[in-house]
Amino acid sequence: MIQLARKNIQSLKPYSSARHEFEGKADIFLDANENPFNNGMNRYPDPFQEKVKARIEEVKGISPKNTFLGNGSDEAIDLLLRIYCEPGQDHIITLPPTYGMYQVSADINNVAVKKVNLTKDFQPDTKAILKAATSRSKILFICSPNNPTGNCIKRELIEALIQQFKGIVVIDEAYIDFASDESATAFIGKYPNVVVLQTFSKAWAMAGIRLGMAFASEEIIGLFNKVKPPYNVNTITQKAALVGMRGIDDFKKNLTKIIEERKQLEELLPEFSYVQKVYPSDANFLLVKVDQPNELYDFLVRKKIVVRNRSTVTLCEGCLRFTIGKPKENQLLLKALKKWAKKRIPN
Ligand SMILES: *Cc1c(COP(=O)(O)O)cnc(C)c1O
Numbered sequence: 379m380i381q382l383a384r385k386n387i388q389s390l391k392p393y394s395s396a397r398h399e400f401e402g403k404a405d406i407f408l409d410a411n412e413n414p415f416n417n418g419m420n421r422y423p424d425p426f427q428e429k430v431k432a433r434i435e436e437v438k439g440i441s442p443k444n445t446f447l448g449n450g451s452d453e454a455i456d457l458l459l460r461i462y463c464e465p466g467q468d469h470i471i472t473l474p475p476t477y478g479m480y481q482v483s484a485d486i487n488n489v490a491v492k493k494v495n496l497t498k499d500f501q502p503d504t505k506a507i508l509k510a511a512t513s514r515s516k517i518l519f520i521c522s523p524n525n526p527t528g529n530c531i532k533r534e535l536i537e538a539l540i541q542q543f544k545g546i547v548v549i550d551e552a553y554i555d556f557a558s559d560e561s562a563t564a565f566i567g568k569y570p571n572v573v574v575l576q577t578f579s580k581a582w583a584m585a586g587i588r589l590g591m592a593f594a595s596e597e598i599i600g601l602f603n604k605v606k607p608p609y610n611v612n613t614i615t616q617k618a619a620l621v622g623m624r625g626i627d628d629f630k631k632n633l634t635k636i637i638e639e640r641k642q643l644e645e646l647l648p649e650f651s652y653v654q655k656v657y658p659s660d661a662n663f664l665l666v667k668v669d670q671p672n673e674l675y676d677f678l679v680r681k682k683i684v685v686r687n688r689s690t691v692t693l694c695e696g697c698l699r700f701t702i703g704k705p706k707e708n709q710l711l712l713k714a715l716k717k718w719a720k721k722r723i724p725n
Contacts (some may be wrong), residue, residue: 447589468514572594581633
């Protein structure tokens, strides 16, 4: 997949940092113009985050050779666009309704976006996607479980697209830990054009440290490493991730709790007369179609509860998106929704 990358990236000679060039063991570091007085942060971070990647291998079984870490998944999305898409010439394909960052990142990089809507059951229209694709279609973004709809994309459709799409297929799995489906990382050894994105921001409860993962072939990881800023993941983030990944039991406990809470809300929400539909979810949120979405949104804000208004998004007309909170928070949401049932004046 090197041939697919922009010519300037293929021939790029990356910046070689001091911490990267010297690989042996030493006692005295006078190579990087750092401040010598130790406060735990005075040294540049490990540019390739080896300890974090080794721990990720223990947790997920994916080799550090197939792992890139970035300042959130958003950095990985931006780097993919810069690696593969010639501004003003190439384009990406997205499958709306989906995550907004693909479009924003493309706009920033002056890369066009071809949109092929999901079908009514929020699955990719493989025929239409392949028909829309040209030799200038460099990246196809598939989000599974999809944000904001919450469902997983069917595995056989993902595999069919990987096989038939001539560019890079990115599977964004920000919510995969909440899902019953398997990760697409199993496709990485099988196909050269697969990139799987995951993040510490959702199930791992570390949105604040900004750490995202991209898993791919060694070749693609090599391109990421060439293009990334040398010290893209800071020392504090690397330390926090290692601490966070110690608590696998907490991770599992919270995950189970959130899924239980989601199931409970999934059952209770349809009882409100103004709720038209609760879409099935494999994530930590629910997409809910209601009468008068804007009025309900404003009412909840007055009750100091903020949800996401998706009512103007293609195929999500009339929908609000509720993130699953703590049990107490979800109870307060239900209480407010009950009040709204009494208060509202249907039109
Ligand atoms: C939340 C989310 C992410 C996470 O982005 P980070 O930059 O890692 O916080 C990625 N993709 C999707 C679809 C998301 O909803």
